[in-house]
Amino acid sequence: MHAHDVPHSDGQVPSSSPPNPAFHQPDPPSIDIVPLNSQVPSTTPAIDPSESISSASSSLDQLPPSSPSTGSIDLPAPTTSTCSNINDHPDELGASIMQPIPTTRACDIPGVVWLLWSWNELWFLTPLKAWSGATKLPPGHMGFPFFGEMINFLWYFKILGRPDDFIKSKQARYGDGVGMYRTHLFGSPSIIACSPAINKLILQSAELFPIAWPTVELVGHNSLVAVHGKPHARLRSYVSNAINQPEALKRIALLVQPHIVSSLQLWAEKGTVRAFDEVKKVTFANIGKFFISFEPGPILDTLDQHFEGLLKGMRAQPFDFPGTAYHHALQCRKKLMEIFRTELEIRKQNGNGSGARKDLMDGLMHMKDEEGKQLGDEEVLDNIASLIIGGYKSTSLALMWAIYYLAKFPDVLQKLRGENMAVCKNEKGDFINFENISQMKYTNKVVEETLRMANIAQIFFRLVSKDVDYQGYRIPKGWQVIVWARSIHTDPKNFEDPMVFNPDRWNEPPKPGTYQVFGGGPRICAGNMLARIQVAILLHHLVIGYKWELINPDAKMTYLPHPKPVDGVEIAISKI
Numbered sequence: 001m002h003a004h005d006v007p008h009s010d011g012q013v014p015s016s017s018p019p020n021p022a023f024h025q026p027d028p029p030s031i032d033i034v035p036l037n038s039q040v041p042s043t044t045p046a047i048d049p050s051e052s053i054s055s056a057s058s059s060l061d062q063l064p065p066s067s068p069s070t071g072s073i074d075l076p077a078p079t080t081s082t083c084s085n086i087n088d089h090p091d092e093l094g095a096s097i098m099q100p101i102p103t104t105r106a107c108d109i110p111g112v113v114w115l116l117w118s119w120n121e122l123w124f125l126t127p128l129k130a131w132s133g134a135t136k137l138p139p140g141h142m143g144f145p146f147f148g149e150m151i152n153f154l155w156y157f158k159i160l161g162r163p164d165d166f167i168k169s170k171q172a173r174y175g176d177g178v179g180m181y182r183t184h185l186f187g188s189p190s191i192i193a194c195s196p197a198i199n200k201l202i203l204q205s206a207e208l209f210p211i212a213w214p215t216v217e218l219v220g221h222n223s224l225v226a227v228h229g230k231p232h233a234r235l236r237s238y239v240s241n242a243i244n245q246p247e248a249l250k251r252i253a254l255l256v257q258p259h260i261v262s263s264l265q266l267w268a269e270k271g272t273v274r275a276f277d278e279v280k281k282v283t284f285a286n287i288g289k290f291f292i293s294f295e296p297g298p299i300l301d302t303l304d305q306h307f308e309g310l311l312k313g314m315r316a317q318p319f320d321f322p323g324t325a326y327h328h329a330l331q332c333r334k335k336l337m338e339i340f341r342t343e344l345e346i347r348k349q350n351g352n353g354s355g356a357r358k359d360l361m362d363g364l365m366h367m368k369d370e371e372g373k374q375l376g377d378e379e380v381l382d383n384i385a386s387l388i389i390g391g392y393k394s395t396s397l398a399l400m401w402a403i404y405y406l407a408k409f410p411d412v413l414q415k416l417r418g419e420n421m422a423v424c425k426n427e428k429g430d431f432i433n434f435e436n437i438s439q440m441k442y443t444n445k446v447v448e449e450t451l452r453m454a455n456i457a458q459i460f461f462r463l464v465s466k467d468v469d470y471q472g473y474r475i476p477k478g479w480q481v482i483v484w485a486r487s488i489h490t491d492p493k494n495f496e497d498p499m500v501f502n503p504d505r506w507n508e509p510p511k512p513g514t515y516q517v518f519g520g521g522p523r524i525c526a527g528n529m530l531a532r533i534q535v536a537i538l539l540h541h542l543v544i545g546y547k548w549e550l551i552n553p554d555a556k557m558t559y560l561p562h563p564k565p566v567d568g569v570e571i572a573i574s575k576i
């Protein structure tokens with residue numbers, strides 16, 4: 001991990017100023033506090049479709065702590081853990097796992113339903129007991145055959161629009177325990193990890209929990225996300241130098257501003273815009289510019305279209321036949337790579353770019369590691385494509401949410417405007433530089449708070465390469481671990497009044513392991529600083545020159561694949 005991969009709110013923000021009490025009041029008169037999931041009061045008890053049959057759950061998780069199994073890894077209890085070992089609280093937690101299920105309840109349920117409900121538990125847990133003598137598994141339930149708990153998941157994320165209640169319902173039923181639950185999601189037996197300590201451990205233990213990219217054909221076999229171990233570390237240093245280190249950021253900060261300034265003027269001329277669509281255009285134009293020096297025009301539009309197709313395919317099942325989203329995505333990738341390859345060949349023939357490093361492609365083409373080795377053509381091309389995949393939509397969503405929250409929280413906007421006006425000394429339209437951005441403490445807090453609340457990357461996936469025992473629980477080899485980052489960011493134990501947008505909470509660094517918006521460990525987002533400065537720059541030009549309001553302040557939220565108001569944040573915008 002590089003020094004600059006550390007969230008820059010750590011250690012940068014003064015700890016002296018007290019939190020702004022306005023953001024902690026439940027119902028302040030001047031601020032319209034609307035939590036992300038505000039359409040439905042969060043206190044309403046969750047109705048879980050599986051509730052009625054859960055009491056018939058198989059009691060296979062009562063597997064006795066048998067003789068130690070061979071080949072498993074025992075992880076120590078991390079000292080930073082905020083969770084207690086489930087065995088410490090037999091009354092509250094252990095009871096739900098260790099007690100036999102009353103047979104009368106099971107008998108009430110028709111046999112077929114019982115069999116369906118128990119099928120996954122029997123199928124996945126019996127061999128574990130028989131062959132590996134597994135100790136206890138984390139509490140939970142594996143749901144129905146094939147679907148697992150997908151119906152439950154969709155119920156909370158799509159139907160109720162209360163994504164956090166998915167985990168809360170597990171906590172209510174099985175207790176907090178060590179912050180792990182067994183389940184079956186996205187087609188695989190899974191362990192959900194949702195405590196700062198276990199998440200941190202998983203993200204940092206890359207060998208025990210390697211990343212498993214399901215659609216590697218789409219991201220490219222040579223891309224950063226697809227390689228492991230030493231090749232990953234080597235590639236990461238190239239990519240990080242090219243986009244995430246101060247030298248690169250200084251250059252990029254100046255490069256992106258002309259387009260941001262002219263786009264904002266255009267928004268104001270239109271009067272009403274859908275912020276998500278507009279920030280996507282700005283983000284893609286800037287990516288085109290600093291990745292490959294393409295100016296807005298037909299080629300960039302074609303690239304944009306192909307990337308849209310590619311991104312859609314990444315969420316689809318990998319069925320490669322005509323008519324499927326995955327097939328279309330593969331076609332899009334092919335066309336994208338042709339465009340990039342042609343550009344690369346032109347540069348090689350012209351011999352240009354050597355040492356100039358004017359954009360990402362040049363940077364990757366000419367960078368050398370300590371042994372003087374350069375990247376191959378395929379590595380350059382795959383990584384350009386995968387960095388666009390990583391940075392395009394995520395940055396656009398961050399920008400959209402920043403615009404949304406500032407419209408909702410005028411006090412924050414006012415304070416932000418004050419800081420930004422002071423930096424540009426009232427000379428609107430002047431570009432700010434990297435040093436200016438680093439010095440804008442409040443702006444940086446607004447960026448962090450936006451990222452925390454937005455939960456752009458809600459969950460991420462890892463494979464389990466070896467049986468792992470953690471605080472008495474088995475994480476079985478071959479299963480999937482789902483790091484549930486969003487529950488960390490919305491847990492009041494980690495952030496006071498978590499649904500309130502309060503940049504002043506960043507006067508103090510977050511508690512260890514509670515801020516995972518960019519993941520963590522060796523796979524922490526390779527563009528985290530780049531994303532941050534892009535948000536800070538857009539906010540700078542927006543707040544010093546424009547005022548805006550939400551057209552649908554009570555717009556419904558959607559949470560899949562990313563949290564977003566359904567209207568894409570329509571705003572009425574004009575010059576100040």
Ligand code: HEM
Pocket residue numbers: 211224225226236243386387388390391392394395398451456457460461516517518519520522523524525526527528530531
């Ligand atoms: C607000 C914007 C962003 C968010 C929320 C975000 C979030 C994340 C997260 C959570 C991960 C880790 C995933 C995992 O561990 O499985 C990640 C990885 C990654 N991100 Fe970002 N990201 C953002 C912007 C960017 C940008 C701007 C770029 C590059 C242009 C980028 C490139 C990458 C890459 C290449 C990886 C994989 C790193 C590796 O495997 O070593 N991201 N991102």
